[in-house]
Each structure stands twice: as structure tokens, then as C-alpha cells.
Amino acid sequence: MDIAYLFMSYLQSQQTAQTFLYHCYTQIEDEDAEIKSYENCNAFMYYLDHGIHFYRQGEQTEPFMQPILYYYGMIHLIKACLLTKRPNYPESTSLLAHGVTARKRKKKNYSFMNDEIKVQHNGLFPYFCEHLYKQPIPFAKRTMQGLLALIPEINPLFIFQNQAKLVVVGKQYSPLLEFPVNLLDNYHLTDQAFIRRVEAYLPPIKYVDIDKQMIRMEVAYPITEANGPFFMHQQTNELYFPLDRENFLPIHEVMIHYLLLYNLSMLCRYETEWWGDLFVNKPDIDFPFILHFLQITAHKIPSLLADELWQLTGNSK
Known part of the structure; x- marks a missing residue:
């Protein structure tokens, strides 16, 4: 258990939850920081407790x-x-909705990988995208394959199909990045245009070196978050970057997992025949991708969200 995950367990008491919330509210200069910290500490504590219990049961x-x-x-x-x-969440009942919808399914020839999910204007999804990650949602709808393509741990399954979606460009704690030159063809950009494209998502660039194989650069400090268009492999701490222009998306990985889990939970609940057949007969490529994703998200999402809380203390891992 890393320090961030341990911290999430530490916060499951009224005393520690209230003290932590008071610290958070003073940082955002809330005039009622002390009052709100006491009002919210029980809800905060139970959100954490229930969340951890759901994952453990899963x-x-x-x-x-x-x-x-x-x-x-x-x-x-x-x-x-x-x-x-x-401090006043939820400000309205509209925030209690999921914030996304899945399309109506065809009973024949349904493919999870080709299924789409649509983002709504109201609800939890757009709300937490704005207030946790300060990111506009870069699409109105997206296929499940398009979402899975952005998760580094899923990339080997795409490689088995000779359809790699991501490439390693660095390590979590290193300021050095290396982009294969063949990315320029996929992005339809010159080397200078490509550098301008990615620098908006990077720390300040200290230098760039380009040869026939690689675009190498050093940034002022390492990228440490799973924030698109750069995505982090949880076990190896390698930094991944989309091979294709269509997957170049400024989206946090928590947002990706939310959309995938929403759609899978809807299938599990309401598409009984298809879901049952998936696990009994394993008819197509959907099964290994879904199974592997569930194995990944079980550990990665609690860890990423624990990191969100730990970072608010001002400490590093």
C-alpha cells in the first residue's frame, strides 16, 4: 500500500477528516472553513469508507x-x-445524475468495442471534470475502443492485434522525453509544429534535439500525473503518448475509467443476455479487453484518487 492509499484510510475518522477538510477550505479561502469542515466531515469520511468497501467487495x-x-x-x-x-457540494440535484448516457443497443451483432458513450451537459461527470481536473471534455461522444486505447496497461492487447495505440516516451520521475520521429507522419505535422503541439501540455522545455530517429527534449521538471495526452503506467511508471492524432486528447485517466465503468455497469445491469453470453461463451474480442480493464481499474483508480487527496497536503509521495 503506497502512502497516498494509506492516507485515504487515515482520513476515515471524524477528527482526521475534519482537520483535513479545514486545511483544504483554508487553502481555497472559504470564509466558513471551520464550520464547513465540521458539517462535511461525516459525509467525507463515509464517502471514503463506502468507496473502499465497494472496491474490496469487487x-x-x-x-x-x-x-x-x-x-x-x-x-x-x-x-x-x-x-x-x-464545500457546498452537491449544489443542486442535477449533479446527482451520472452525466453520461449509453446509446440504445442492437440485439444482434452488438460490439462493446464499437459502442459509444455520450457526455451530457449536467451531472457528476462534467462536474468533476471541471472541479477536480479543470479540463473541458474534449469530445461529445467516444467509442469504448477509443477510451481503452488511452490506458497504458491495455496497450499490450492492442499490440497483439498489431494495432499499438501508445508509445513509451519517458519515465515518471525523469525530465527527459523521446518521441519517435515517425509520429510526425501520424500527426501530419512538421517537427517544429509537433513540438508546438505538445509543449502546451508539458512543463517548460529546456532544450530539444532532433535526429532521424527521435525528437528528444528535456523539460524543467518531470510529468507525474496521468493527464492526457500523457498517460502513466501504474506498475512501470513509464510515460505513454498516443501514436495516432485521433487519440491525442487532454483528458485525465480518471475520466476515461469513469466512462468505461459506467457503460460496463449498464451492460451488467440491463443487457442480461449479452452480458451472460460474454462470460459463458466468450464469443469475441470484447471479453479479454473487458476482463483486463476490470483487473486494471480495481487498483489504479483508488490509487489515482488517493493521490488527489494526498497532494492537497502539499507533500510529495
Whole structure:
């Protein structure tokens, strides 16, 4: 258990939750910081407690039921994070909606990988994107394959199909980055235009060196977050970058997992015949991608959201 995850367990008492919330509210200069910290400490504590319990139950059950448990576990942890920045959350009942919708499904020839999810203007998803990550949502709808393509741990499954979606360009704690020159063809950009494209998402660039194989650069400080268009592999700490222009998206990885888990939880609950057949007969490529994603999200999302809380202390991991 890393320090951030341990910190999330530490916050599950009234005393520690209230003290932490008071610190958070003074940082955002809330005039009622002390009052709000006392008012919100129980909700904050229970959001964390319920979220962790959902994930623990998910790990102990069959993959057949995991999407529901992981989705609601994620929602509770997100709400805990929101309470650190929004003392009056939820400000309206519209925020209690999911904030996304799945399209109506065709009973024949349904493909999870090709299924789409649409973002709504109101609800939890657009709300936490704005207030946790300060990011506009870079699409109105997206396929499941397009979302899975942005998760580094999923990339080997795409490689098995000779369809790699991401490439390693650095390490989490290193300021050195290396982009293969062949990316320029995929992005339809010159080397200078490519550098201008990526520098908006990087710390200040100290120098750039270009040869026939690589565009090398050193930035002022390492990238440490799973924030698109750069994505972090949880086990290796390698930094991944999209190989194709269509996957160049400024989106935090928590946002990606939310959309995938929402759709999987809807399938699990309402598409009984298709979901049952998926686990009994394993008819197509959907099964290994879904199974592997569930294994990844079970550990990565609690860790990423624990990091959100730990960073508010001003400490580093």
C-alpha cells in the first residue's frame, strides 16, 4: 500500500477528516472553513469508507459483478475528492445524475468495442471534470475502443492485434522525453509544429534535439500525473503518448475509467443476455479487453484518487 492509499484510510475518522477538510477550505479561502469542515466531515469520511468497501467487495467477487461495484466505488471516492474543493457540494440535484448516457443497443451483432458513450451537459461527470481536473471534455461522444486505447496497461492487447495505440516516451520521475520521429507522419505535422503541439501540455522545455530517429527534449521538471495526452503506467511508471492524432486528447485517466465503468455497469445491469453470453461463451474480442480493464481499474483508480487527496497536503509521495 503506497502512502497516498494509506492516507485515504487515515482520513476515515471524524477528527482526521475534519482537520483535513479545514486545511483544504483554508487553502481555497472559504470564509466558513471551520464550520464547513465540521458539517462535511461525516459525509467525507463515509464517502471514503463506502468507496473502499465497494472496491474490496469487487476484488472478492467474480468479474461478472465487478463493474457495478467498481463504478459505485469510484463515484464515492470522486465525491470525497469533490468535497475537498467544493464545500457546498452537491449544489443542486442535477449533479446527482451520472452525466453520461449509453446509446440504445442492437440485439444482434452488438460490439462493446464499437459502442459509444455520450457526455451530457449536467451531472457528476462534467462536474468533476471541471472541479477536480479543470479540463473541458474534449469530445461529445467516444467509442469504448477509443477510451481503452488511452490506458497504458491495455496497450499490450492492442499490440497483439498489431494495432499499438501508445508509445513509451519517458519515465515518471525523469525530465527527459523521446518521441519517435515517425509520429510526425501520424500527426501530419512538421517537427517544429509537433513540438508546438505538445509543449502546451508539458512543463517548460529546456532544450530539444532532433535526429532521424527521435525528437528528444528535456523539460524543467518531470510529468507525474496521468493527464492526457500523457498517460502513466501504474506498475512501470513509464510515460505513454498516443501514436495516432485521433487519440491525442487532454483528458485525465480518471475520466476515461469513469466512462468505461459506467457503460460496463449498464451492460451488467440491463443487457442480461449479452452480458451472460460474454462470460459463458466468450464469443469475441470484447471479453479479454473487458476482463483486463476490470483487473486494471480495481487498483489504479483508488490509487489515482488517493493521490488527489494526498497532494492537497502539499507533500510529495
